Amino acid sequence: PQAAQRSNLRLDHILTPGAVAPLLNNPEICAALFPHLPESSERTPEEIQAIVRTPQFSQALVSLSTALESGQLGPLLRQFGLGPNAGNGVEGFLSAIQEQAKKDKK
Amino acid sequence: MSDTGNWCLIESDPGVFTGLIKGIGVQGVQVEEIYSIDKETLEDLKPVHGLIFLFKWQGRDPASATNQAPIEYENPDVFFAQQVITNACATQAILSILLNSRTIELGEELSNFKAFVSDFPAEIKGHAISNSDVIRAVHNSFSRSDPFINEMNDPSSKEKEDLFHFIAYTPINGCLYELDGLQEGPRNHGPAPGDSWLEKVGPIIQERMARYEGGEIRFNLMAVVDDRIKVYQEKVAAYEEQLKALQEKEGPEAGAWLKGEIENLRGDIVKEEGKREKQARENKLRRHNFIPLIYEILKGLAQEDGRLEGLVEEGRTRAKAEAES
Structure with a gap:
């Protein structure tokens, strides 16, 4: 694995409500998101959009970013089937997801 | 530990x-x-x-x-x-x-x-x-x-x-x-x-x-x-009693001030109930593990051609601006 690329990039810089909104027009993607909402939440695109706007979700983005930068998340990320680089900071996590998506497409 | x-x-x-x-x-x-x-x-x-x-x-x-x-x-x-x-x-x-x-x-x-x-x-x-x-x-x-x-x-x-x-x-x-x-x-x-x-x-x-x-x-x-709701309810009960006594003495038109107070307190109770609902929802979100959701959203964005790449680019610009401010 290559050395972690240092940057100030955090997941909350990327997953803004505006970035997530267009995704919710895709029913397949929504269906993949529903199981990961809090139990008491409705299974609707509107609810996902509302959750993405909450401070609790932003906080989760910030703390996941911090944890990724600490480099201690490797084992936790393996459950998503991501490559060994996924634990290498926010950049490493994002590029691992991109690689995984490319592979899945083939 | x-x-x-x-x-x-x-x-x-x-x-x-x-x-x-x-x-x-x-x-x-x-x-x-x-x-x-x-x-x-x-x-x-x-x-x-x-x-x-x-x-x-x-x-x-x-x-x-x-x-x-x-x-x-x-x-x-x-x-x-x-x-x-x-x-x-x-x-x-x-x-x-x-x-x-x-x-x-x-x-x-x-x-x-x-x-x-x-x-x-x-x-x-x-x-x-x-x-x-x-x-x-x-x-x-x-x-x-x-x-x-x-x-x-x-x-x-x-x-x-x-x-x-x-x-x-x-x-x-x-x-x-x-x-x-x-x-x-x-x-x-x-x-x-x-x-x-x-x-x-x-x-x-x-x-x-x-x-x-x-x-x-x-x-x-x-x-x-x-407990605010209990406090408000007790005040309402006390005012209602006062109002009743007053009206028995002076007729049904009496006690406009008391009626207003009771109305305000009822509004406060509704507000407090709304606040509690909001807090309960927030507490549920606090306890939720968002990592799988975040991963699935990012995956969805990566699967839609180039969407994630573009967003990461924008994110870097945002991060840079934030670091310089």
């Missing part, structure tokens, strides 16, 4: 604190955030059982040691526990108020705990808090569920070194006490009979805040008060 040492950082939020208190089985009280310690604000919230003050921890504050109220090492009437676990101070501050109150109904769990620890010295009381499965479980249920957050720093803060500390102010036997688990004992700020401690405590907290440089705004003040 042993299992008993696993305490998580919790947010200083009235909804979290209220949930924590209810979780330990205490009925009839709630926590309200206070934005200024003026007389009107406090008057509105009466009866106040105690105040919880959150501030940035700056070490043991040697400069002010001379003007601090005396520590009472041995006072059987005061429940004081030393804080032995780093992240337990929020719970510790709440317990300092609950366990020193003569009027709050503690419920079975906490009453047993109080009886159990009553003869212990302060340090052992602290250990007893950290060893109590119920207290720890409730505390931890309000931490963010992300498995890696258990350090005491504020994760959203830019400077990672910031530590925060909670202390309690509460009246005991007609005196105002400061209960800070990092001190050696309770500090007695002197006589303050009845509600007058609320006037006494203002300047003490303001003096504490003044010790920080001008830019420091991360203070938080919360009050443990009686």
Whole structure:
């Protein structure tokens, strides 16, 4: 694995409500998101959009970013089937997801 | 670290604190955030059982040691526990108020705990808090569920070194006490009979805040008060009785003022119910582990051709702008 690329990039810089909104027009993607909402939440695109706007979700983005930068998340990320680089900071996590998506497409 | 040492950082939020208190089985009280310690604000919230003050921890504050109220090492009437676990101070501050109150109904769990620890010295009381499965479980249920957050720093803060500390102010036997688990004992700020401690405590907290440089705004003040809905309902009942008596005497048109007050209180009850619903929802979100959701969203964006790449590019620009500002 290559050395972690240092940057100030955090997941909350990327997953803004505006970035997530267009995704919710895709029913397949929504269906993949529903199981990961809090139990008491409705299974609707509107609810996902509302959750993405909450401070609790932003906080989760910030703390996941911090944890990724600490480099201690490797084992936790393996459950998503991501490559060994996924634990290498926010950049490493994002590029691992991109690689995984490319592979899945083939 | 042993299992008993696993305490998580919790947010200083009235909804979290209220949930924590209810979780330990205490009925009839709630926590309200206070934005200024003026007389009107406090008057509105009466009866106040105690105040919880959150501030940035700056070490043991040697400069002010001379003007601090005396520590009472041995006072059987005061429940004081030393804080032995780093992240337990929020719970510790709440317990300092609950366990020193003569009027709050503690419920079975906490009453047993109080009886159990009553003869212990302060340090052992602290250990007893950290060893109590119920207290720890409730505390931890309000931490963010992300498995890696258990350090005491504020994760959203830019400077990672910031530590925060909670202390309690509460009246005991007609005196105002400061209960800070990092001190050696309770500090007695002197006589303050009845509600007058609320006037006494203002300047003490303001003096504490003044010790920080001008830019420091991360203070938080919360009050443990009686269940607001119950308070409003009791007032409505009292006014309705007055109104009835008045109308019997002066006819059905009398008592416009009372009618207005009752109307206002009913509005307050509706507002309070809305607030509770919101807090319950927020507490559920706090306990939720968002990592799988975040991963699925990112995956979805990566699968839609180039969407993620473009967003990462925008994100980098945003991060850079933030770092330079």
